[in-house]
Amino acid sequence: MGNAELHSIHVHPVKAFRGQAPRQAVVEPWGLAGDRRWVLIDAGGKVVTQRQQPRLARAAAELLPGGGIRLSAPGRTPLTVPVPEAAGTTTVDVFGTKVEAVLADDGAHAWCSGYLGEDVRLLHMDDPATRRFVDPEFALPGETVSFADGYPLLLTTLASLDALNSLIAQGDHAAEGPLPMNRFRPNVVVSGTAAWAEDGWSRVVIGEVAFRVAKMCGRCVVTTTDQETAERGREPLRTLGRHRRFGNQLVFGQNLVPESRGTIGVGDPVRIVE
Numbered sequence: 001m002g003n004a005e006l007h008s009i010h011v012h013p014v015k016a017f018r019g020q021a022p023r024q025a026v027v028e029p030w031g032l033a034g035d036r037r038w039v040l041i042d043a044g045g046k047v048v049t050q051r052q053q054p055r056l057a058r059a060a061a062e063l064l065p066g067g068g069i070r071l072s073a074p075g076r077t078p079l080t081v082p083v084p085e086a087a088g089t090t091t092v093d094v095f096g097t098k099v100e101a102v103l104a105d106d107g108a109h110a111w112c113s114g115y116l117g118e119d120v121r122l123l124h125m126d127d128p129a130t131r132r133f134v135d136p137e138f139a140l141p142g143e144t145v146s147f148a149d150g151y152p153l154l155l156t157t158l159a160s161l162d163a164l165n166s167l168i169a170q171g172d173h174a175a176e177g178p179l180p181m182n183r184f185r186p187n188v189v190v191s192g193t194a195a196w197a198e199d200g201w202s203r204v205v206i207g208e209v210a211f212r213v214a215k216m217c218g219r220c221v222v223t224t225t226d227q228e229t230a231e232r233g234r235e236p237l238r239t240l241g242r243h244r245r246f247g248n249q250l251v252f253g254q255n256l257v258p259e260s261r262g263t264i265g266v267g268d269p270v271r272i273v274e
Contacts (some may be wrong), residue, residue: 004270007158007191008181008208013069014038014061014122015051015147018227019185024265027209027258030128030144031152032187034063037128038081039092039147040112040120046093047147050222053116054230067124071108072116081108086126094147099132101125112135134257138214143257151214151255155198156186163195164252168239176235182227183236184219184252190270197272198254207268211256218249 012019015036026033038061040048050056059073064080072078081104089100091161103109106120125131125146134143135150145152145202161181181189188206204211213266219240224232241251 004190004192004272006188006264006266006268006270008187008189008266009264010182010185010187011035011063012061012185013063014059014071015042015047016040016053016056016222017071018057018060020050020062024263026263027153027261028128029152029258029261031146031148031258033095034067035187036147037067037125038069038104039094039123039125040116041090041092041123043119045091046091047095048116048118048120049218049227053118054225054232055116057225057227057230059115071111075113076115079107079111079124081105084126085122089126090121090123092147094132095102095149095173097132099125099147101131134214138255139257151217152258153187153211153256154185154217154253155188155190155204155211155213155256156181156184157190157193157195157198157251159191159193159195160198160252164236164239164244165188167243168235171235171239171242173234176233179236180227182221183225185222186253188256192270201254201272203259203273204256205271205273206264207262208257208260209262209264210273214255214257216249217253218253219252223252259270 005144009025010019062070068082070080084102087104092099092101104122112120128146134145165178201213244251
């Protein structure tokens with residue numbers, strides 16, 4: 001484990017959109033700065049992700065100074081969306097949990113609705129320190145999260161992806177592999193470990209920033225979505241179901257909660273604290 005290091009960083013400014021891979025990122029209590037602070041909702045107020053709209057894989061969001069974003073997608077003219085003024089909030093249904101957020105301007109709603117062919121609205125989380133709490137079963141009091149599925153950061157390892165791809169190659173949908181890491185939409189990717197070593201981790205230090213491993217990451221249909229074409233297949237869920245089933249979850253990666261603030265960078269050493 002002495003040579004484990006941070007291989008890449010991934011920030012997704014809008015939940016379910018394509019993200020960016022910066023060389024450095026600031027770690028805030030609720031996740032990487034700028035990660036998943038924006039979200040789409042449908043006419044009923046529920047979060048829209050690649051689960052319902054795989055085409056979101058081909059839409060990109062670039063983080064701008066000050067927290068605004070620049071949206072782009074095939075066939076659409078790019079649009080810059082400023083951080084909305086907090087004149088009032090709208091309730092967002094995030095997998096059954098009610099969260100308050102601020103509506104973006106009408107131009108953003110029109111752009112996103114036009115791309116998806118569905119009436120959607122874009123919202124911004126104005127105060128991540130108070131808006132949404134981590135599942136208390138796996139959190140300390142007061143720990144919050146942005147619009148990520150449930151936890152501030154998701155960690156994956158290159159060795160586990162290699163091992164998973166080897167298993168896919170032996171299965172009945174081998175032609176779908178090997179899969180790239182973007183299928184799993186992680187925030188931090190670690191190199192220099194053994195395959196599945198992360199199953200046993202409880203605390204991780206990346207550079208100077210410490211993280212608690214909250215729980216394994218159960219995977220969903222998004223992982224079967226090609227992030228370049230938005231087409232869906234069977235893998236990796238078919239193989240995870242055979243080899244990585246823990247209880248009722250198919251597992252790849254670990255959910256992290258920051259224990260301190262700081263900046264992490266590609267190449268930083270990764271230490272495992274038992």
